[in-house]
Amino acid sequence: xxxxxxxxARIRRFLDTNRPPTPCLVVDLDTVLARYHEVRGxxxxxxxxxxxxxxxxxxxIRVLAETxxxxxxxxxxxxxxxxxxxxxxxxxxxxxxxxxxxxxxYAYDRGVRRFSFDAESDLDNLARxxxxxxxxxxxxxxxxxSTTPFGRKFGCTPRIAVELLRRGAEAGLDAAGLCxxxxxxxxxxxxxxAGIAQSSEVFTELARHGVRLRSLNLGGGxxxxxxxxxxxxxxxxxxxxxxxAEHFPAAPPELLLExxxxxxxxxxxxxxxxxxxxxKSTTDTTRWVYLDIGRYNGLAETEGEAITYRLSxxxxxxxxxxxxxxxxxxxxxxxxxxxxGYRLPLTLRVGDxxxxxxxxxxxxxxxxxxxxxxxxxPTYCIGEMAGG
Ligand SMILES: *Cc1c(COP(=O)(O)O)cnc(C)c1O
Numbered sequence: 001x002x003x004x005x006x007x008x009a010r011i012r013r014f015l016d017t018n019r020p021p022t023p024c025l026v027v028d029l030d031t032v033l034a035r036y037h038e039v040r041g042x043x044x045x046x047x048x049x050x051x052x053x054x055x056x057x058x059x060x061i062r063v064l065a066e067t068x069x070x071x072x073x074x075x076x077x078x079x080x081x082x083x084x085x086x087x088x089x090x091x092x093x094x095x096x097x098x099x100x101x102x103x104x105x106y107a108y109d110r111g112v113r114r115f116s117f118d119a120e121s122d123l124d125n126l127a128r129x130x131x132x133x134x135x136x137x138x139x140x141x142x143x144x145x146s147t148t149p150f151g152r153k154f155g156c157t158p159r160i161a162v163e164l165l166r167r168g169a170e171a172g173l174d175a176a177g178l179c180x181x182x183x184x185x186x187x188x189x190x191x192x193x194a195g196i197a198q199s200s201e202v203f204t205e206l207a208r209h210g211v212r213l214r215s216l217n218l219g220g221g222x223x224x225x226x227x228x229x230x231x232x233x234x235x236x237x238x239x240x241x242x243x244x245a246e247h248f249p250a251a252p253p254e255l256l257l258e259x260x261x262x263x264x265x266x267x268x269x270x271x272x273x274x275x276x277x278x279x280k281s282t283t284d285t286t287r288w289v290y291l292d293i294g295r296y297n298g299l300a301e302t303e304g305e306a307i308t309y310r311l312s313x314x315x316x317x318x319x320x321x322x323x324x325x326x327x328x329x330x331x332x333x334x335x336x337x338x339x340x341g342y343r344l345p346l347t348l349r350v351g352d353x354x355x356x357x358x359x360x361x362x363x364x365x366x367x368x369x370x371x372x373x374x375x376x377x378p379t380y381c382i383g384e385m386a387g388g
Pocket of ligand 1: 051054072095096181183184185219220222258259260261262
């Protein structure tokens with residue numbers, strides 16, 4: 001917590017000095033870098049690919065590229081962004097299994113040589129438009145669900161993975177390995193163990209057919225402590241190291257990681273403003289607190305109250321009471337929290353700032369439309385690395 005307090009202090013100093021219009025997100029680049037080096041250090045030998053979708057602010061990409069990070073990209077737009085911020089094409093991994101032939105050709109033309117896939121049609125496009133590229137088959141891992149799971153959208157069964165990687169090798173592709181993703185904000189470390197165990201069976205089966213995989217991409221999913229404490233990177237790295245030793249006793253694969261949330265969430269804080277405080281009837285004890293930020297201009301992950309952010313205001317410590325917290329748009333679903341037991345100070349009033357903590361991931365990147373006339377969430381980057 002002490003480290004996060006220092007981040008918050010820097011962000012608040014920036015906000016209090018510059019007083020930009022709310023809502024806005026401030027990201028501390030020094031914290032992003034510290035988190036990158038922490039993740040990298042805890043899993044020695046693991047290459048870290050930052051999942052750009054978590055926070056694509058150009059400044060974030062630039063400091064990570066300068067420190068030698070690699071990037072998990074999902075579209076031609078993210079490729080252009082990373083290259084423009086100084087990343088080398090060798091440092092990019094096209095991790096999205098849903099892509100057009102023209103997307104593959106574009107990526108290959110820009111120098112990208114590492115791709116994930118989970119379907120035959122995509123594999124055939126890779127063989128044709130990205131000849132000899134290194135390919136990773138995405139496994140649909142049977143593991144405990146995470147807080148914001150992918151469901152069954154990505155990946156295939158081990159059996160299909162074996163077939164597809166053989167087909168890829170025959171088509172001249174470099175059958176490099178497997179990838180999986182245990183789901184974002186994964187609180188159960190056993191999910192990584194399950195993924196590693198299931199992957200080892202595919203490695204073994206393919207070796208029997210003369211295809212020797214060498215690489216295992218463990219994806220992202222490393223959680224952030226929001227209102228409840230989440231397991232840290234050290235602890236998860238321990239589970240991963242154990243599971244690799246257990247399931248790959250002879251020849252451990254090279255490991256790749258694709259953290260998104262874990263690198264940027266705690267580096268960011270959103271400042272919002274209280275727009276309305278009201279009660280729906282004279283007998284209600286619960287207040288409705290309406291903010292200038294909601295589901296559609298930055299807080300998409302509050303859907304289903306999946307992610308419960310910590311809130312803070314200058315009135316912290318005053319007596320509090322129950323609240324329902326809602327966003328500013330004219331949409332009935334734009335209610336952030338009504339079942340999670342949120343309480344806010346009774347003294348909170350219109351015009352007060354409400355700070356939303358650990359919001360550097362999946363906030364600004366989700367608010368790229370202008371629903372109901374509320375503009376996308378602006379991001380300000382600060383820190384030594386940002387030059388001010
Ligand atoms: C979104 C995504 C990630 C990052 O996930 P986090 O839960 O933010 O760590 C990594 N890899 C792929 C392929 C993704 O789609």
